[in-house]
Amino acid sequence: MTRLTFSTLTAAAIAGTASLAAADIPSHPRNINFPEVEFEPPAATDYRTELNGIPVYLAPSSELPLVNISFTFRAGGHLDPSDKVGLSSLTGQLMQTGGTESLSPEQLDEELAFLAADVSVGIGGSIGTANLNTLTDNLDESFALFMDMVRSPGFDEARFEVLKNQTIESMRQRNDDGLQVLLREWDFLLYGVDSPDARRATLASVESITIDDMRAFHARTIQPGNMIIAVAGDFEPREMLGRLSSALEGWDRGSRMAKPAENTHEFEPGVYYIKKEQAQGQVLIGQRGLTRDDPDAVPVQVMNDILGGSGFTSRITNRVRTDEGLAYTAGSVFRNRVDTRGDFISYYFSKVPTVALAGRTVIEEIDRIRDQAVQTDELETVKGNIIETFPRRFESKAGILSTFVTDEWTGRDPDHWNTFRDRVGGVSPEDVQRVAREYLDPDNMAMLIVGPWDDIAVGNTASEPDPNRVVTMGDIKGGQAKEIPMRDPLTLELPEQN
Amino acid sequence: MVRRRVTTALIGTTAVAISAGSASAQQIEAEEFVLDNGMTFILVPRTEQPLNVAAGWLARVGSANEPAGMSGVTHFLEHMMFKGSDAIGTTDAAGDQAFRDRLEELREDLFAKIYEVQYPRMRDGEIADPWDPANDTPEIREIRAEMTRIQDDQKSVTIGNEFDKIYTGEGASGMNAQTFYDWTRYFINVPANKLELWAWLESDRLFDPSLREFDAEKDVVVEERRQRYSQSPTGELDEQFYSMLWISSPYNWPVIGWPSDLQAYTEEATREYFETYYQPRNLVGVIVGDFDVDEAKTLVTSYFGRLQDPGEPIPPVTTIEMDRLGTMVLEGSCDCQPQASVAYQGVPYGHADAAALDVVADLMNGRTGRMYKSMIEGSELASSATAVNYTLKYAGAFNIDAQVKGNATPKQLLAALESELERLRTEPVAERELQKVKNQTRADSVRDLQNNMGMLQQILAVEAYGSWQDINDYADKIDAVTPDDIMRVANEYLTDGGAIALYTRNESAGSGGAMTLDDALAGVPVEMQDMLRMQVEQQTATLELASAEELEEALTQIQAQSAMVPENMQPLMAYITQQIQARLAELNATGEAPASDEATDDTTGGEG
Incomplete structure (x- = not known):
């Protein structure tokens, strides 16, 4: 098939368009009239109740014979002692794999597997979760095992050895993937090596953790007074409350743990690189950002969606990827945090010779959104997206509960979701430019690069036919760059400098 | 420990099927119909997620269909399908076409020069890569420069990523597409009131x-x-492993394509x-979510x-996979955890033995699976292990991966894996x-119905090989598998010697970008470099013969000397130290397993 078929198709296209017009098919999607849909976000109070003062969210639904029970706790890496980093995370993992006081790990695993119940425990940055997903028919058996695991974990020694070994094996691998190195060093740079927001477990910290440490951490954090319960799926609410109430009997109440502290680390702006032999340079450019509840968070979200946060629609992706073919992955994000200012990151991975050219392009786009007012159509597209995708957050019962539980833990303004779309709709081109100038400060950003630096530094001088596109790292940010040596993967210490 | 002997009363120990009633009643209820042009549609209305519709379509084409020299074109075409049409993506369709025609001429010109000039230069050993712009002749460079100028001009009529x-802007989310050996699929979530937008853009x-x-x-x-x-640490090795394990099958080139073909x-x-x-006739559309079936039918x-059926035959895939006649082994090293993979020739989708091989994989996996018990917890050889039964359209592979501890x-x-397989061959489960x-299969078949996009993906996946009804029948097929079936398939399929991959860690990787001798010599005056290189190479070559004690002693000496060596020689001392430590680690790794677990932690490089 060659041109002949092509022109036949083109002819068919014209004929087709004509017949479509007859069938009232609009000539462009902008001319489609969509039916109106009203959507009001659900209210937390419609789902929330309390059991002896413990918040419980219930969302019954009978479509599938499944029940999902989730306990969340204020427990996370922020509570790890500085010489035992990794304690909270290991505690969660061993709760899941280490059996109970009355059941060996093998027995517990076998019983849960046989019932086809999914049980998981994960303790992350500041919230820990224990989750049970089970068929309705097995709810009583599965839930009893789950409660046994949550309240009386066995912390089996042999399983602890397995877990520790797996943790150490994965530590050995943490310089293997450049991206992992990049994200680690970025956190170290922006938040400080020792801060709870950045620190990582090391061989020494993991080896110092004992089962007694874990028991103590469990006793302190996994308690009703430090817990929110959420249940979604196929159950009868009154019956479920009764089941939960019996399950909580005789459990020491305990109290709420502390929230993570504010991070006041000051980072040193500049260009940094870590040498690693690989096919691409992996790059982050950015700075500290804002908190989730900052009044500017909404206009900043809109601004960033125009800049690099909405995939192909956004400027960085459009220029670096679509126009110039310099990267497969390129964009930007504001990682807002609840308890401390988060960060702004623009990112791209490009082949070695074009790291500098892609970097110049990203920096141009950061400058442009500061210097020039955004186009109305761009602004309307990203605002439309945020407003129109808003209902998705609440489209499933699990989504609704997860939103409300997070909101309660993080003290979000109860009116937040009711006013959210109006606040997005109200963002003007002036607002976008104001927040771009306030939160994007190219002179005070850090640029971090992982890759074969010596080749990255000379740029595309050998390969680029267009003189206007020839860029070396000497052209970026004054050409000054500082090496961060590769850390030892087990100790995370920098090699000794001679 | 006493507690291990205690069993709580609430747990039954007999083998009973779970909840045969409610769980097995959960089925996908779909309406299937075929348009006059041959395109199939599968509609699954459901209200569990109001406001949302997941919609997508499948083209029954994958990398297995590609002709020689065009590897990866299925995936490339998938990317190009997002560029729009005469109506979308340009302000001037005719002008855009003129730019594209001119670019195609230049491209043909460029390729002709690369084949005529650059390929021979590569064969002569003059350049490594005929496509690399850094190797361009002035004439080729001029063509590229001209293409860049036209591409820059073309932007005046392009609406990028429209x-x-x-x-x-209309609130769709999760737009993406995927290409695999046998299929290409495109999917997105749209608000429930905007299904027409999907129909418009996708049919367009x-x-x-x-x-x-x-070109971009x-x-x-x-x-x-x-x-x-x-x-990816193991990416390039894995690619060659897959290329080895498929002998004649068109699965033996990567879905993304070989680098040279990507350019051409x-x-x-x-x-x-x-x-x-x-x-x-080669397309299937699928819609799952909150919509009205009659309206959707009218819409699609x-x-x-309006798509015309050209009535051209769709070329069949001719080549049949050959039987493997002997064991194949790829030994490689990477910046990765040492690991082993073994792949046996399995069966294609729909084969009578597919379910039994799926069960074999399930028996091996998970924390109650056989590999965890014997290799992760028992012998402590592995830190992880996974088995997968791949059933593709034209052939299959049964694959096991494990990483060392x-x-x-x-x-x-590998030896531990083999003894697990031997158990499957000889002992009834x-x-x-x-x-x-x-039980787990049945529960998972219910969990898989939890969200629209998940269900859509399942239907698209299965439709590439068979029919969406297979999803509803799957748990019954697994139920029918007997212990005899498992022994039979283990003996029939998991015995061909296998294609084996053994990866060890790059010597330099563990210490975090270890230096090379070139690095170490960089600071030394040029006139001294050759001599020093020779000396150091001789010294490090003798390390092979040294005992651990001798190496330890050498380390102590080097540390003592370091203080007295001039600054520009320090990297050299560090290099020698590194080599000695690496050799020490090697000795530790290949020696007998140490009596004390503590002894394994003193390596500096993590090569252990």
């Missing part, structure tokens, strides 16, 4: 896609290849590929009904163990 922008791009921004998108795919394969597509050949394989009939070697892992797998 296809995405329209969806984005199927009707007459414009393959604009062709090639660069994007080349970059994707770098990111997925070259940047023309717009015309890509277009021709589209016209051959994207005929409506008028929008997708501590000082174990990939070959030890216990009734309760088998029932556990069956």
